[in-house]
Amino acid sequence: MKVLLVNGSPHKEGCVFTALSEISETLKTEGIDSSIFWIGNKPVQGCAACYACRSGHEGCVFQDEVYTALVREIKECDGIILGSPVYYAGPAGSLCALLDRVFFSQGALLSRKPGACVVNCRRGGASAAFDRLNKYFTLLQMPVISSQYWNSTHGMTPDEVKQDLEGLQTMRVLARNMAHYLKSQAAAGIPFPEPEERVSTNFIRV
Numbered sequence: 664m665k666v667l668l669v670n671g672s673p674h675k676e677g678c679v680f681t682a683l684s685e686i687s688e689t690l691k692t693e694g695i696d697s698s699i700f701w702i703g704n705k706p707v708q709g710c711a712a713c714y715a716c717r718s719g720h721e722g723c724v725f726q727d728e729v730y731t732a733l734v735r736e737i738k739e740c741d742g743i744i745l746g747s748p749v750y751y752a753g754p755a756g757s758l759c760a761l762l763d764r765v766f767f768s769q770g771a772l773l774s775r776k777p778g779a780c781v782v783n784c785r786r787g788g789a790s791a792a793f794d795r796l797n798k799y800f801t802l803l804q805m806p807v808i809s810s811q812y813w814n815s816t817h818g819m820t821p822d823e824v825k826q827d828l829e830g831l832q833t834m835r836v837l838a839r840n841m842a843h844y845l846k847s848q849a850a851a852g853i854p855f856p857e858p859e860e861r862v863s864t865n866f867i868r869v
Contacts, residue, residue, distance in 0.1 A: 671758030716768035728832035752788030
């Protein structure tokens with residue numbers, strides 16, 4: 664079993680990496696493999712609402728490297744944890760631009776896999792960013808794995824994050840809960856419910 668940890672920070676080994684590393688080390692002690700995927704620090708194409716991915720095109724029409732590489736990683740993982748810095752009380756824009764495309768065009772790969780997110784901030788805005796990222800999971804029937812508190816760490820540098828003892832403990836508890844879910848699901852072998860045909864409506868009357 665493997666958990667994919669997505670580093671959505673422009674800093675490859677910054678605060679978000681420090682939080683994800685705590686998760687990775689804990690997963691290892693639980694016998695669960697993991698890898699950290701860094702989205703990089705270059706501009707990321709957002710969704711153009713062209714619907715090509717729903718009209719026969721395989722995946723997003725924009726086949727840039729960060730998108731294709733992340734999709735490859737998702738195919739190999741059993742669970743996913745998204746990590747982001749907090750900018751203006753929200754996740755990093757580049758991460759959301761990528762996730763909009765991946766979750767819309769590759770929903771079948773993600774559906775019902777357990778998901779979680781972690782955020783890092785200097786002081787405030789963590790819970791708003793945390794709420795925003797969790798919404799990706801609930802649209803694809805992905806079980807959201809929780810911890811003992813909202814999944815956030817605090818600090819402006821990796822060294823400061825390492826001083827956030829409660830935040831790091833929250834990361835470890837999250838990792839153990841993710842490992843427990845994956846092991847329990849594998850052991851139970853209970854199939855997911857049969858899906859209903861999707862009903863899609865809006866609120867405009869003609």
